[in-house]
Amino acid sequence: MNDEERPPRRQSLLTHALLKGAVSDDDEDEVEDEEELKQQKRIEDMDEEDQPEYSMKEIKTVLEEAAEDIEESGIFDDLAENIEEIVRVGSFKASSSWDERREGMLSPRGGGGGGGMNITNGFRTNATMGHAENESSADDMKENLGGGGRSSSSFRRKRSEYLSNEVMKSLREDRQENNGYPTPILVTEEQLTDAFEVINSLETYVEAGEADPDFVEQFVPEELAVIVKGLAETAGFEETLMDDTQQDAIDFEEAVPDEFNFEEIRKTFDVQPISSRSMDDVRERCLELVNDMRLEDTFAVIDLHAVVKLYEHLKKRMPRVTPHYAVKCCPDRGIISTLAALGAGFDCASQGEVELIKELGIDVDKIILAHAVKRPVDLRCIAEHGVKFTTFDSESELHKMFAARLNECKLVLRIKADDPMAKISFGAKFGAHMDDIPKLLSTAQLLGMDIVGVSFHVGSSSRNPNAYRNAIQQAKDVFQQGYHYGFKMNLLDLGGGYTGLFDQTGNIDESPCDFSIIAKALDDIFPKDQWPKLKIIAEPGRYFAQSPITIASMVYGKRETVKASGDLHYDYYITDGLYGCFNGVIYDGLETPAYILKSTGDGSMPELELRLGLQHESTIWGPTCDSADCVMRDTMMTELNNGDYVLFPDSGAYTLAGSCDFNGIEATKARKFYVWGDRMCPTCTVEQLDSELFLPLKPPCELLQHITPETRASDGVDAGVE
Ligand SMILES: Cc1ncc(COP(=O)(O)O)c(C=O)c1O
Structure with a gap:
């Protein structure tokens, strides 16, 4: 059509x-x-x-x-x-x-x-x-x-x-x-x-x-x-009833800046150059920071050049798609400002996220409130700030929008389109089933709501580009159904799910999900000449936040135990744990390798340890009193001392964002330091992998409850802190 x-x-x-x-x-x-x-x-x-x-x-x-x-x-x-x-x-x-x-x-x-x-x-x-x-x-x-x-x-x-x-x-x-x-x-x-x-x-x-x-x-x-x-x-939402907003409908316009102007960002976020995003260079910067600033708590190093490279890569590989960064993944001001300067839009899920975007001076027209089920406060926020687009997947949401007089806000119908191979699936929680589409279109029509497009999320860390193709096809079907109800749809939202790690050549590794397959699916299903006005957006979160961020957490406690076998077991206590960045272990399947930053002055590993390759079974605990707060368990690693740091690269996605201040430990206030890595490259070299890196042999976090009293006794491992 x-x-x-x-x-x-x-x-x-x-x-x-x-x-x-x-x-x-x-x-x-x-x-x-x-x-x-x-x-x-x-x-x-x-x-x-x-x-x-x-x-x-x-x-x-x-x-x-x-x-x-x-x-x-x-x-x-x-x-x-x-x-x-x-x-x-x-x-x-x-x-x-x-x-x-x-x-x-x-x-x-x-x-x-x-x-x-x-x-x-x-x-x-x-x-x-x-x-x-x-x-x-x-x-x-x-x-x-x-x-x-x-x-x-x-x-x-x-x-x-x-x-x-x-x-x-x-x-x-x-x-x-x-x-x-x-x-x-x-x-x-x-x-x-x-x-x-x-x-x-x-x-x-x-x-x-x-x-x-x-x-x-x-x-x-x-x-x-x-x-x-x-x-x-919508009983209970009465307080959301408010006067009609008089906003004019505005389509997402891709305001691509003529030239990416980094100067302002560099000044605002005090961005320091480093040679490359490799672990060696990041570690060097971490050591400088620790020594110069006498750091003694968790901090993050954020490479904004990596963000730029990721953006450019996505635009090159899927030119028709405008990324709307999923702020929830890491609401970091530096990342958001960089992406805004590049021309990206933003997927916000709440009032707080909308306000953050506005606070950073970004136009509200760049926002899609992509939460299909909004709280009263979010509904009010749509009206207050004049958010132009939001998603929905139920009749109830339509009625809520209607009761809150949000007829000016354009609706995007979120459909269920799961990639079964994705690491985290959203299908159980969000997305309308195809059988329910007529009902939703009908209700929206009757209520006079304006449905302008379709969105989906195939699941986070998707491993199957064909899941996008199927979803795009389904979206087209909804466009066509919508036509019969008088809806002129012109917005296709591909959601998130993409991974953005750097490979050995310093390019973005598309092996989990080949962008060219998605781009081709778009051209096949929505040919450009037939859909000249179609706006295509995506909501990448992990893609932009994961690899630019390294989390550094300090060892501040140590306990040595002699096991029944006579071997040593070490317990270390670090400043970050499951209530901090490592909430990602629970909610996001975070499995990150770790590197050590020794507090030996120059950050190098102690000669003797390195030469002998001495490793001990070690467990790393988070800082709270909760015995479930265990970051990694029974992992063979070099001996650490108080004041050493453990560095977790590629760990910006759903980590800082989910921290809380449990136990009065202010994990949400982790300091951030911005860098500009001149050269893109993988996080670590093969040599580093062999020598310093320690990969947990078991999943990084197995909750302590999983350790039975028997295994504990036979291991000779003490109970956790109380
Ligand atoms: C609606 C929506 N869009 C985008 C994202 C970002 O997903 P990802 O980080 O996998 O790209 C999420 C993640 O929860 C989401 O719920």
Whole structure:
């Protein structure tokens, strides 16, 4: 489908108006009019379960407001004309015969008089009301009306009833076909117009005492029911109701800076040059910092050049994609500012993240609030800051957005599209199943929300580029379904999941997930010439944060134990643990190698130790009193001393971000030092791998609970700190 051919977006003014009516403060207004009092009395006399939820007065208010909106919008310019036509048709002199009336007022269809759609043509139901088209005919109507020659008022009443029945029949059938969802009622702008026309004209009849008010009472509450259901679901969110925001819709524009201007960032973050991002050079910088600044706690070294290289690589390999950095992965100001200067956007998941981006002077238009389930405070933040895009995957979220009057915020439908090989999957928690798409599109349409695109997340650390291809294909399917509901989608969000480690040549290692396969899938499924306006974004988190960051944690305690075998076992206590960066061990499957920075002055390993290659079984504990706070267990390594540092390279993803200050240990305040590694290269050389690096033989963290009392006794390992 060509972009140009897609239908214009419509606003469901009806639902707006209905909601306004439903929550109107006028509810308590006195019913002044005598007729209204009578009506109210009639309603009160009805059995309780038969009573309509809304009084005629309320419905009238709603309809009046809808009419006002219609007039203002100019979308339904021909409405007045239609109503006039309806009224005119309804006012035919009783003296004229049915046939005369028919000849006079109707235009025949297909050139023949017999098939003309008479009055229903006045409502345009034959053209647009779906079922009514086939089932209504002049003859049906004639028969239904019982022929000509009636009094004008009985004719109008009967005709009104006939039309009401036709419309209701059509609605019911539509509803049955759509599992109870009133999809086709307002599927197209024309149908919406018709619905308005019907309601308005019926209202005219009601006012003139010519139509059965019960019909209006039935019809409108059907629509209202959907809204009311939503309001009920959002109980507790009332405080989020606020005035409409007046934001204009703005597409993501990729403001690519002419030239990446690093100077400002260098000054702001005091970025120091180092020769390369290799472990040797990072370690040298760490030693300088430790010695010069007398550091004695956890700190991070962040290479902003690596961030730049990662950005350039992604843009080169997937040129159609604009990365929106997933701030949650590492909300580091230096990384964010660098990416912003490069032209990236941002995926924020909360009010806090949105405010951080804004605080850094970045335009709100660069943000997608990509959390499919938002807290009240996040909903308020969307309105307050005018966030333009957010994701959703449920009806409930649509109702929340609607109740919070967030109609200006464009919606991106998150679908489930898991890579089964990904390290961390999100499918159980987020993403709509394909079977639920019609329901979501329908509800959004009814609520007048604007769905502009589709997003997915195949899972973090994806190892299968074909998972992206499948997801892109599914997204296209949703685009097409959306078209039938009047949604003109032009945003495709590929989510995150990419890894960004440097290989031996200093290039980014794409072996886990080949970008060219994703780029090709985009070109195959959304060919550029057919989708010139399609915006494609991605939400890489790990990709940008993992390899630029090295965490350094100091050894501040040591305990020597002689095991039953006579071998030594060392316990070390370092300044960072599971409540700090190593929360990544629990939540993110963090498995990082470690390097030692000896406090021997020049940072080198003690000669003797190195020469002898002496290693001891060692366990490294975090700083809290929790005995589960164990970073690595029973790993063979060189002896450490208090004041030495353990360096964990490539560990910026979901580490610093998840730290907390448990036990009063301020892990969230770990200091950060920025560097600019001149040369890109792998973290460590083969020689380093052989000599200094120690890789935990077991998963870096096995919670202490996993150690049975028996194994502990046989190991001769003491219980952890209490
Ligand atoms: C919606 C969303 N987008 C992007 C990301 C970033 O994922 P990754 O770090 O795997 O790139 C996440 C991670 O939780 C996410 O939930």
